[in-house]
Amino acid sequence: MSSNITSFKKGKKTSTNTYEFDQYYRQPDERTGWKMVQDWIYNPRKGTVFGHTKKRWGIVGLFYLVFYSILALLCAICYCGLMASIDLHRPTYTLRDSIIGINPGLGFRPMPHDPEQRSLLWYASDNSTAIREYVDSLDTFLEKYHNKSLLPFEGRTQMICDYQRPPEPNKVCAVDINDWGPCSRTNSYGFNNSSPCIFIKLNRIYDWQPEFYNNASELPEDMPEDLKEHIKKAPKEQLNTIWVSCAGEKQVDKEHIGEIEYYPKSRGFPGYYYPYVNDDEYLSPLVAVHFKRPKNDEIIYIECRAWAKNIKYESKRNEKIGAVHFELQIDNKA
Numbered sequence: 179m180s181s182n183i184t185s186f187k188k189g190k191k192t193s194t195n196t197y198e199f200d201q202y203y204r205q206p207d208e209r210t211g212w213k214m215v216q217d218w219i220y221n222p223r224k225g226t227v228f229g230h231t232k233k234r235w236g237i238v239g240l241f242y243l244v245f246y247s248i249l250a251l252l253c254a255i256c257y258c259g260l261m262a263s264i265d266l267h268r269p270t271y272t273l274r275d276s277i278i279g280i281n282p283g284l285g286f287r288p289m290p291h292d293p294e295q296r297s298l299l300w301y302a303s304d305n306s307t308a309i310r311e312y313v314d315s316l317d318t319f320l321e322k323y324h325n326k327s328l329l330p331f332e333g334r335t336q337m338i339c340d341y342q343r344p345p346e347p348n349k350v351c352a353v354d355i356n357d358w359g360p361c362s363r364t365n366s367y368g369f370n371n372s373s374p375c376i377f378i379k380l381n382r383i384y385d386w387q388p389e390f391y392n393n394a395s396e397l398p399e400d401m402p403e404d405l406k407e408h409i410k411k412a413p414k415e416q417l418n419t420i421w422v423s424c425a426g427e428k429q430v431d432k433e434h435i436g437e438i439e440y441y442p443k444s445r446g447f448p449g450y451y452y453p454y455v456n457d458d459e460y461l462s463p464l465v466a467v468h469f470k471r472p473k474n475d476e477i478i479y480i481e482c483r484a485w486a487k488n489i490k491y492e493s494k495r496n497e498k499i500g501a502v503h504f505e506l507q508i509d510n511k512a
Contacts, residue, residue, distance in 0.1 A: 267456050272385050280386060281490045284482060284502035287377045288315035302509040303372045303474070313366045316377070323355050323461055324363065330458040341415040344450045350460045351451050357442040361466035368468060372508050378422055378465045378482050380447055387453045389487035392417035401485060408445055418449035421485035422465045426478060427503070434473035435480065441466040446485075474510040479503070 209217070220227050227235065264270065273280050290298055291311050301308035326333030339351035361367055361375030368375045391397055394410045405423045412419075422445060426432035440446075447463045454460060472478055483491060483501040492499035 269384050273383070276384075278383055280383065280488070281499060282383050282386060282484070283381045283498070283500065284484055285379050285381060286482070286502050286504050287319045287379070288312045291315075297504040298477070298507065299374070299376070299504060300477075300507040300509075301369070309366070309369045312369050312374070316367050317363065319377070320355070320363070323353055323464075333459065335457070335459045339448075339450045341418065341448065341450065350457045351448075351463075353461050353463055354442070358464075358466045359439070359441045359468070361441050361468055367466075372472075372474065373468065373470050374472075374506070374508075375441075375466045375468045376482075376504070376506075378424075378467055378502065379462045380420065380484055382454045382462060384456060385453050388420050388449060388489070390418045390449060391421060391485055391487060392419075398485075405445070405485070412444070416444055416448075419444055419446040420449070420489070421446040422467075422482060423485065424467050424480055424482040427481050428479065431479045434476050434478045436469060436471040436473065439468040439470060441468065469506065472506055472508060474508050477505050477507045479505050 218229055225231055230238070269276060271277075288299070290296065290300070291308075299312070301312065322328045326336070329336075333352070335349055336352040337345060337349045338354070339345055345351050355362075358375070360373075361377075391401075391409065394406075397406050397409065402423045402425060405421055409417070409421065422440065424438055426435040442465075446465060451463045467482065481493070481498070481501055481503050489500045491501060493501060
């Protein structure tokens with residue numbers, strides 16, 4: 179019988195052979211709220227912590243130890259099974275079966291420093307700080323091209339390729355950084371003399387093989403005339419190339435953009451860099467587009483496009499397929 183029971187009366191038998199019992203009368207709990215909290219945290223009289231005895235806590239702890247150990251073991255088994263089924267060098271789904279698809283896009287470097295500028299490359303010709311930011315950005319982007327020690331095998335699996343010499347087994351083609359003419363690091367990529375170089379790259383798609391425009395009679399009608407002339411004059415062995423062209427988007431942009439040069443002189447991405455198969459030391463080929471004398475104090479809207487039979491082109495307001503868009507503005511010295 180609990181000690182806080184103050185009275186109890188024996189039941190009395192009634193005429194209906196039932197018993198009537200008086201209620202128990204318990205002492206009211208006179209503890210303060212803070213005392214109740216203290217007793218809930220640790221009650222020395224009952225020997226409980228947070229309402230449970232040591233034995234109870236031991237049972238609960240043992241249960242959760244076993245439960246989470248089994249759960250961790252099951253997760254580890256699932257993870258090992260998943261990793262055993264994945265090829266770290268080859269995607270499970272490629273080309274048409276993949277989310278990326280079979281139509282590579284284009285990218286450009288350097289990117290604008292201010293995210294609000296989105297695709298606008300804007301600087302003043304006398305602003306050395308802004309020029310240095312763009313040059314540093316390109317230095318960072320091209321660091322692995324210049325310093326082979328940053329590659330997984332320090333460049334030992336790279337080799338010099340050309341149209342007559344494709345990569346050997348287990349080798350990848352190196353990118354010739356000496357083939358960029360005035361778009362070199364020593365020339366600050368042309369940014370310091372208001373004739374900047376923008377580097378264009380083709381996005382990687384695993385196992386994608388380009389179909390080249392290597393026959394002058396098969397060139398599309400919308401291909402720029404200067405590119406058509408370049409293809410017609412190119413050596414036969416250099417025709418297996420993904421061609422690149424850049425131009426102003428509107429007539430006023432074409433008037434302001436000025437003369438354009440492409441480096442390397444092949445004016446595209448040589449076919450011996452493809453297909454891309456996720457080799458450790460593979461570096462994407464680049465085309466340096468040299469804008470020799472763009473009009474100052476004007477925003478020039480520029481589109482660069484890749485040309486291959488299996489690169490679909492579509493130009494929408496907010497989306498480019500098979501092409502890339504950016505703006506260039508160089509403010510003149512005050």
